[in-house]
Amino acid sequence: MPKIQKLYAREILDSRADPTLEVVSILDSGDYGIASVPSGTSTSSSEAFELRDNDPRRYLGRGVLAAISRVNQEIASAVLDKPFTSILDLDKWLIDLDGTPEKKKLGANAILGVSMATTKALAASLRQPLYKYIADVIGNKEPLFIPSPVFNMINGGKHGAGNLDFQEFHIISSRLHPFAESLETGVVIYQTIKRLLARRGAIHSVGYEGGFAPNLFTNLDALEILQEAIIETNHKPGIDIELGLDIAANSFFKDNRYIIKDRSSPMEANEFIDYLRDLNNQYHLRLLEDAISEADWKSWINLTAELGNITTIVGDDLLATNSKLVKKAVADKACNGILVKLNEVGTVSETLEVIHQANAAGWKVVASHRSGETNDTFIADFAVGIGADYAKFGAPARGERVAKYNRLLAIETELTHPPVP
Numbered sequence: 001m002p003k004i005q006k007l008y009a010r011e012i013l014d015s016r017a018d019p020t021l022e023v024v025s026i027l028d029s030g031d032y033g034i035a036s037v038p039s040g041t042s043t044s045s046s047e048a049f050e051l052r053d054n055d056p057r058r059y060l061g062r063g064v065l066a067a068i069s070r071v072n073q074e075i076a077s078a079v080l081d082k083p084f085t086s087i088l089d090l091d092k093w094l095i096d097l098d099g100t101p102e103k104k105k106l107g108a109n110a111i112l113g114v115s116m117a118t119t120k121a122l123a124a125s126l127r128q129p130l131y132k133y134i135a136d137v138i139g140n141k142e143p144l145f146i147p148s149p150v151f152n153m154i155n156g157g158k159h160g161a162g163n164l165d166f167q168e169f170h171i172i173s174s175r176l177h178p179f180a181e182s183l184e185t186g187v188v189i190y191q192t193i194k195r196l197l198a199r200r201g202a203i204h205s206v207g208y209e210g211g212f213a214p215n216l217f218t219n220l221d222a223l224e225i226l227q228e229a230i231i232e233t234n235h236k237p238g239i240d241i242e243l244g245l246d247i248a249a250n251s252f253f254k255d256n257r258y259i260i261k262d263r264s265s266p267m268e269a270n271e272f273i274d275y276l277r278d279l280n281n282q283y284h285l286r287l288l289e290d291a292i293s294e295a296d297w298k299s300w301i302n303l304t305a306e307l308g309n310i311t312t313i314v315g316d317d318l319l320a321t322n323s324k325l326v327k328k329a330v331a332d333k334a335c336n337g338i339l340v341k342l343n344e345v346g347t348v349s350e351t352l353e354v355i356h357q358a359n360a361a362g363w364k365v366v367a368s369h370r371s372g373e374t375n376d377t378f379i380a381d382f383a384v385g386i387g388a389d390y391a392k393f394g395a396p397a398r399g400e401r402v403a404k405y406n407r408l409l410a411i412e413t414e415l416t417h418p419p420v421p
């Protein structure tokens with residue numbers, strides 16, 4: 001049985017210039033894994049606890065030295081030289097060692113770094129690619145495939161320039177194509193959007209996830225640009241290329257009302273659902289994520305009853321990759337799709353458990369990055385291993401986003417041309 005012989009963490013930077021952890025886990029066989037921890041900007045109130053130093057003398061309080069010392073001391077002394085069979089055992093020790101529901105004692109960022117790095121080390125020790133190890137642990141016996149990419153072309157909300165209310169404007173192929181083809185289509189549409197925005201004098205910059213953060217006014221302006229780019233690249237909007245949205249409604253839900261620039265006055269929940277229905281009629285949205293605030297559970301049920309049979313109503317902030325919330329949402333029919341993010345819950349095993357629940361409910365599964373990312377490609381292997389329907393890794397631009405898409409290209413090559421044994 002493997003044992004961890006050496007475990008340590010160091011402070012590195014993420015794509016937003018915020019510190020995060022990189023963890024190294026070395027097994028007694030000499031096999032090792034190195035993983036770094038992502039971090040969100042538009043976070044759910046139910047996410048596991050991210051331990052930051054809050055010391056204003058370093059990195060404006062965003063340092064993670066305390067989390068690093070948890071890995072190097074408390075966690076290392078509890079797990080070193082203890083034999084275990086799979087990542088499920090190690091994660092259980094980590095959860096017990098912390099002992100709090102939100103991972104407040106050790107920090108979910110410290111715990112997740114150890115969980116991810118050790119998952120990589122275990123895959124290496126079995127001479128397996130990471131995606132295959134993950135497929136074996138979750139019991140995914142289906143033929144492996146590359147999920148459909150969800151490209152985030154325009155960034156608004158907390159990820160953008162502050163002008164657009166909705167956070168993410170996606171393009172998604174309506175059928176599963178070879179990934180290399182979907183990536184090329186995504187890139188051509190991305191470059192076309194850039195040209196269309198330049199023509200209007202509307203390019204501002206790019207946002208946190210590599211999509212454009214343009215000088216547009218309303219959400220509809222952004223959707224129109226995407227439609228135009230789809231047509232200009234000889235695709236049929238709503239037929240071969242569809243749109244998706246992460247509305248991240250938490251950020252504009254105030255006093256029980258939804259406030260967006262597309263409407264002159266705040267909307268009650270039922271009016272906002274009418275608005276979303278019209279939007280879907282007009283744009284045929286394939287994925288509609290966090291269209292309702294996490295604080296407005298009843299409206300999630302209403303929205304799913306209204307639109308759930310024609311589009312996928314995806315819970316992200318609503319569910320926070322938390323099995324209790326998923327159980328409640330399944331029972332209440334509050335959505336029919338889930339965004340899974342490892343750091344919302346804090347271990348690989350608990351994320352797998354949530355995926356089991358989602359699969360059992362017949363939900364669509366979207367494996368997702370965070371706005372704060374590194375060049376770690378763990379999530380690409382993870383998405384393939386779990387058999388996710390979609391991979392949401394941002395725009396096909398910026399190093400930390402393309403690292404993951406490039407890893408999917410490599411996995412596709414391995415799956416379609418397996419190396420001769």
Ligand code: PGA
Nearest residue numbers: 039040041042043370371
């Ligand atoms: P976040 O954004 O990483 O800032 O939470 C991603 C998302 O909301 O899907």
Ligand code: ZN
Nearest residue numbers: 246289290316
């Ligand atoms: Zn989201």
